[in-house]
Every structure is written in structure tokens, then in C-alpha cells.
Amino acid sequence: MTQLSTIGPVYGPGESVTRKTGSWRIRRPVVNLELCVKREGQACPVCWVVCPDMSILEVHRGVEVNYDYCKGCGLCAYECPAHAIEMIQEGS
């Protein structure tokens, strides 16, 4: 019988932590903290909630992106109500 457990980059429970999926990215999100409402202390979990990779990190005044795991899907930029996240080409 064919083993299907080796299809894809994650082979077993908990292994996703060791896979730096950020290397898959062709565009990366860049946060403009001047526009981010969290900079003013307001609660805004939108980008944190929509990120499928848990790559948005809440910091004291705003958010940061964990580029080790962010795959560059662009959901955070699309959903940000303040238009504070821009997707830019990797390498530019």
C-alpha cells in the first residue's frame, strides 16, 4: 500500500514549527505603523485573526510579521481596515 503520509511539507504532528514556510513567499506584507490603529492603543485584531499562519505578532504599539512563517497570502493586507499593510514583491 502506498504511504500518503509523506505528501506535502509537514510529515507529522508538530513538525510545522520546524518548517520555515516563509521561503514559499513571493510577496511580503509590510506594516505601516503610522496607519495602524493599534499604534494609538486601539484594539484591532483583524490582521491577527485572518492570518492563516499565525504570523502576525501583536506588539505594544502595533503589529509585526513573523517572516519565518508568513507565506505571503495577502489576507492581512486585504482585510486591514486602516490600509496599513502593503504587499510588496520579495527582493525589491
Ligand code: SF4
Ligand atoms: S488590521 Fe491593520 S490596523 Fe488592525 S492591527 Fe492589523 S495592521 Fe493594524
Ligand code: SF4
Ligand atoms: S500575508 Fe498571509 S500569511 Fe503573511 S502575515 Fe499576512 S495573512 Fe499572514
